[in-house]
Amino acid sequence: MAKPTARKPKKKVCLFCQEKISYVDYKDTALLRKFISDRGKIRARRVTGNCTQHQRDVASAIKNAREMALLPYTSATR
Amino acid sequence: MRRYELMIILDPTLEERVVTPQLEQFLEVVRKDGGSVEKIDVWGRRRLAYDIEKKSEGIYAVVDLNAEPGTVKELDRQLGLNEAVLRTKLMRPERH
Numbered sequence: 001m002a003k004p005t006a007r008k009p010k011k012k013v014c015l016f017c018q019e020k021i022s023y024v025d026y027k028d029t030a031l032l033r034k035f036i037s038d039r040g041k042i043r044a045r046r047v048t049g050n051c052t053q054h055q056r057d058v059a060s061a062i063k064n065a066r067e068m069a070l071l072p073y074t075s076a077t078r
Numbered sequence: 079m080r081r082y083e084l085m086i087i088l089d090p091t092l093e094e095r096v097v098t099p100q101l102e103q104f105l106e107v108v109r110k111d112g113g114s115v116e117k118i119d120v121w122g123r124r125r126l127a128y129d130i131e132k133k134s135e136g137i138y139a140v141v142d143l144n145a146e147p148g149t150v151k152e153l154d155r156q157l158g159l160n161e162a163v164l165r166t167k168l169m170r171p172e173r174h
Binding site: 022023026027064066067068069070071072073 | 085087126127128130136140165167169171172
């Protein structure tokens, strides 16, 4: 027996596919900050709604930015 | 010849006006080996997300250049040896 009202989750569209951005720049911290939590962790794909390739690009851009101290590895433990 | 993008974090105790000459001096090796420096973008003093060598600030600079792989490797090596350089990152920007 199926549940009476199956919840339809809103389908998220990858921001980068939408904007047709092919290269995620590690220097663009304002953009990358949207993809990290307030603790500095990278947001999961199910949260961001990014496609596989762009999630990958974002993740590596964030890691590059971290190396150059543009983004934190961790932000203040509570 | 390849395109490279080089980001450098310099010591914050360095005076603002010596930054550009200092960078030019680093990039001498590129010019000497037949490469070309396209653009030097000095971001200036910026807070670091975490301390590097006990410093909480750094002077950022981004350089676009064309050079042979060997040249650029030598440049990165020399930067690493210099005390005024906190960190470097050498990238090949993808075709946009």
